[in-house]
Amino acid sequence: MTSHDTEILRPLLEDWKSGVDAHDPEAVAAVFADDAIFQGLHPYSVGPDGVAAYYAAQPPGLGAAYEIRETRRLAEDVVLGYLSVEFTFTDGRAPLPVFLSVIARRAQDGWRLAHYQVSKLG
Template sequence: MPEAQILRTVLDRWRAAVDAHEPDRVASCFTDDAIFQGLRPYTVGRDGVAAYYAAQPLGLTASYDIRETRRLADDVVLGYLEVEFGFTDRPPLPVHLGVVLRRTNNDWHISHYQVSQLP
């Protein structure tokens, strides 16, 4: 499967869970040992991902555009994206997102997630 399609498959699941405000479902898009860096101090593992998204406001939405992809190994894909987080009570927040996806048991999950704010 092409790298962009792998990214879309995983990130569409992530986006749907973010939009539905379902933190445990968001966390299921990640590996058990995922390194997660949102806009707060980093965490490792699904519990930290779930806690991060549980703390996000209701009505948060995510949209993304894939900018670059690289196949780092047969079971590893790198993605660089522009993401816009939408809110019900404030302007949207544009960010850069770098992800590393890893295939385990024939399914792809996010093993590294790094957000940086646009200037």
């Protein structure tokens, strides 16, 4: 894991987290590329509209805490990140720990998430 790769991912992940915590699906979707493959805990979608719909369906009060565990530079303009994430709820549900793999790709307007894959822990 290099600090440069982490510095690329961190602003994207902070914007994602801020949107999740604020229950702002459009802010979450803005982090994703137009052709992003998104796999949450429901059927996958492609593009920011699917991301926005997914997060609009999440309960208000959903929060996300993450830790970047590993990064890999796949190409000059592509970074893979592997994270542990804990989603929390204000409605009394137990926290949900998951693993998250993301791929960030540099575009003309900056870095965007091009792939998002959640894996639920045992």
